[in-house]
Amino acid sequence: MGYDPFMSSVSQGLQSSQYNPYAEEHNPLAGAGASYYGAQNTYSTPSQPLQYHLYYPLAPIRDTLQPYQRAVFDLFLPESLREDLQKKAEAARQVLASQPGVQSPSLQHYHSLVPLDIKLKNTPGIFGLPTWVWKATSRKNGNVYCLRRVEGFRLTNEDAIKAVNSWKKISHPNIVTTVEAFTTRDFNDSSLIFVHSYHPLSKTLAEHHFPVTTNRFSRPGPVPEKVLWSYLVQLSSALRVIHKAKLAARCIDISKVILTDKNRIRLSACSIFDVINFDAHRRVEELQQEDFFNLGKLVLSIGTNTSPRNMQDLRTLLEQLGRNYSEELKERVAWLLSAPQQQYMTADQLIRDLALHVDDVFVSSSNAYDEAVNHLGRELENGRLVRLLAKLGTINERPEFDGDPNWSETEHRYMLKLFRDYVFHQVDTQGNPVLDLGHIISCLNKLDAGTEEKIYLTSRDHQSTFLVTYRELKKQVQSAFGDLQKGNTKQQQQTSRGF
Structure with a gap:
């Protein structure tokens, strides 16, 4: 009407x-x-019908390609991204090889410890005590965490461990989240364990910009200025959140800032100084000014390719930085290095001074987000199609129902069997198998959507033919799978809820 x-x-x-x-x-x-x-x-x-039941292009289509030239990988994640994600997943699942008579260590509810340190002997670092980094899995939720052990620390004040509670509330994309801290004697000494979020295959800025090489003639090239500005903006944003919470980072060092993705850095090892130096009773304002100084020192170290232990003459290094980079970057680093002499330097003021470069980082992040959404759109329908394939696989040709009149492959079950042949077992005029992924995906999407399009199904002996719509086939799938669920035991019904 x-x-x-x-x-x-x-x-x-x-x-x-x-x-x-x-x-x-x-x-x-x-x-x-x-x-x-x-x-x-x-x-x-x-x-x-719902458009998102079909593959819908989220990104601009390349006009130079004809429809028949569309590659198969256009429907899935790029191989480079898939390889990177698979490597990270493999690193998260890595465990130590079992040895006879050797039991894998565990700390409270953390098990499957895997060392992340590549050095055989540890020496005191910025914390003044030897530290070791492990990867472990929690028995509570099955998630993987990063455990940092401070060796030989004896906790004399119980209130010191409570300082971690303030860091648990800090949530920022450039700060590694603090989970908890506890003491242990499982290493035959008094050790302090800090638990942080785990980022697989991450490496410190020291490992990235100062790699250990055996070739004494190889010297890394200068770091692009955009990268230095990106580091400065990200760490300034992290300091703004930390200082707003009346805390101080106290760990801005190239060995404690990790690179988790392309130009994506995070400040790790937070809250450790607050515990081991709890009795120092230093003013927070003074520690915050040291954060700015250490930030300027970090950028200066990377920009001049100078190790922190060799940075005695900062004025000479500033002149070297000015010869390779813009005057603006030199002035900003010099302003950070003068933080201990200034009394009113704040993170908000630093962010305002970096406004132009904050916009550059924002544009890069937005482009990366758009690219990620584009890649995610290619994988959007895969989970739904897998569930549909699982239903079809459980319905067709069940051997335990051979000869059962209640489950004879007649009517709708027989049409589902013919539909499987129509989708997966097509042949050409010469009898050769047709391998057309586009046809398979299109048929499964139309089946899940239940469209009114009609298809012609014929048996293998060409004695039976059916003209049905995808909507009718969808109802038959639901009916047949519902019959299977009714025949399950109570325990089996609990396992079939995922469908």
Whole structure:
């Protein structure tokens, strides 16, 4: 029935419902009493199937390619990204090889400890005590965490360990999240354990910009200035959140800032100084000024390719930085290095001074986000198609039901078997198998959407033929799978909820 403007007064007395694209029956009166879909008094468009049930391009299409030239990998993640994610997943699942008579160590509810330190002998670092880094899995939630052990620390004040509680509330994309801290004697000494979030395959800025090499003639090239500005902006943003919480980072060092992705850095090892130096009773304002000084020293170290232990003459290094980079970067680093002599340097002031470069970082982050959404859109339908394939696989040709009249492959079950042949077992005129991924994906998407498109199914002996729609096949899949669920035991029903 078309839209009649003269019937508007009559339609006000009738309760109508919005078109529900998920409904099997699109009868306007069927959902009139539904309270979820509110009433509408305006003209609605004709019923259309959900577009996201089909593969819909989220990114601009390359006009130079013809439709038949579309590559298979256009439907999935890029191989470089997939390889990177698989390497990270493999690193997170890595465990030590078992040895006879050697039991894997565990700390409280953390097990499967794997050392992340590549050095055989540890020496005191910025904390003044030897530290070791491990990867471990929690028994509580199964997540993987990073455990940092401070060796030989004896806790004399119980309130010191409570300083970690303030860091648990800090959540920032450039700060490694602090989970908890506890003491242990499982290493035959008094050790302090800090638990942080784990970022697989990350490396420190020291390992990235000062790699250990055996070739004494090789010298890394200068770091691009955009990278230095990006480091400065990210760490300044982290300091702003930390200082706003009345805390101080106290660990801005190239050995404690990790690189988790391309130019994506995070400040790690937070809260450790607050515990081991709890009795020092230094003013927070003084520690915050030291954060600015250490930030300037970090940028200066990377920009001049100078190890922190060789940075005695900062004035000479500043002149060297000015010869390789812009005057603006030199002035900003010099301003940070003068933090101990200034009394009113704040993170908010630093962020305002970096406004132009904050915009550059924002644009880069937005572009990376758009690219990630584009890649995610390619994988959007995979989980749904896997569930549909699992249902079809459990329905077709079940050997335990051979000869069972209640489960004979007739009617809808037989058509589902023919549909499987139509999707996966097609052959050409020469009898060669047709391997067309586009055909498979298109058929499965139409089946899951339940479209009104009709297909012609024929048996292998060409004695039986059916002309059915995808909507009818979808109902048959649901009916057959429902029969399987009714025949399950209670325990099996619990395992089938994922469908």
